[in-house]
Amino acid sequence: MSVIRNGKASTRARWFHAPPIAAGLLLTIATIAACSHGAQNGPRQYLYATIPETGLVVVYPLSAAGAEQPLATIKENPPDKPIDVSVDMAGEVFVANENGNVRAYAGPNFHYELIHVLEGPHTQINHPTAIVANLDGTFYIADTGGGEDKPRVEWFPAGQNGNVFPNRVITGPHTGITAPRGLALDGSGRLFVADQDTNKILVFRPDAAGDATPVVTLNGLRSPGHLFVDQLLNIYVSNKQDNSIAVFITTGPQSWRRSSTIKSAEMREPAGVAADQTGRIAVAATGGILFFGPDSNGQVEPASDLRGRSPMNPAGIFIR
Secondary structure, eight states: OOEEEOOOOOOOOOOOSSOOOOHHHHHHHHHHHTTOTTOSSSOOOEEEEEEGGGTEEEEEETTOOBTOOOSEEEEOOTTOOEEEEEEOTTOOEEEEETTTEEEEEEOGGGOOEEEEEEOSGGGTOSSEEEEEEOTTSOEEEEEOOBTTBOOEEEEEOTTOOBSOOOSEEEOSGGGTOSSEEEEEEOTTOOEEEEETTTTEEEEEOTTOOBSOOOSEEEOOOSSEEEEEEOTTOOEEEEETTTTEEEEEEEEETTEEEEEEEEEOTTOOSOOOEEEOTTOOEEEEETTEEEEEOTTOOEEOOOSEEEOOSSSOOOOOEEEO
């Protein structure tokens, strides 16, 4: 287990979990692997989770269950409180702290070191609720705002550090963003935003900025929180109001239909949600992480769970 405490950010090169290979070749391999939802021979995936009450980011193999110990642990120091996590193609881990900053970690074989910190008034990061990184290390962060700051989503280029301005900010009445609680990206770079107050998913073009209008709006949710988009463009959304997971399957380049709603007696206050390359669904809930089969629908019991070391009440989760 690796325990990394916050320290001075370094400017070291980014690391890969696997032996170094050409970036173009790595991207080609990832693209090929993404062509099949059920591919068993794709790149090995890992589960990342934030535990706000203990200030931890934990990394598990996807096979982890019960009280299994994590492969690695990143420890955030108070007042930092990790609320969400995302990972780029190089294995760099992006952590959004709800007290107003983003920290990025990297290192070989899960031996993480702090490499970037974004905080300060120029960043406009005040009350982040979600983060999602693209394959290339660029990332979006959702913020509820406050005072004169409006609810918004900000985009930062890769490798940023310190008190820097975001390159793009999506905010305004036409965006429909009023209480962003979840972010996701698809393979083309489209941005998906779960807006809790309006019970909608808002889909934006990859280059959206300012008071942009969503290209797609999905309705019928119940206080949505985190969301995830898989390799086949299926959408998974946690609903706080009725303790459920809504699944939308793609019916065209810019259309989806709701295919299932997953509920379980064990799924209390669902937060983060993600799916692996086999379609298995992971849900962060009070007490641990629950796993459901790809075709789950209705009132079902989880196929397995990961309880970890108590207290384990995860918020954001991510599979890469």
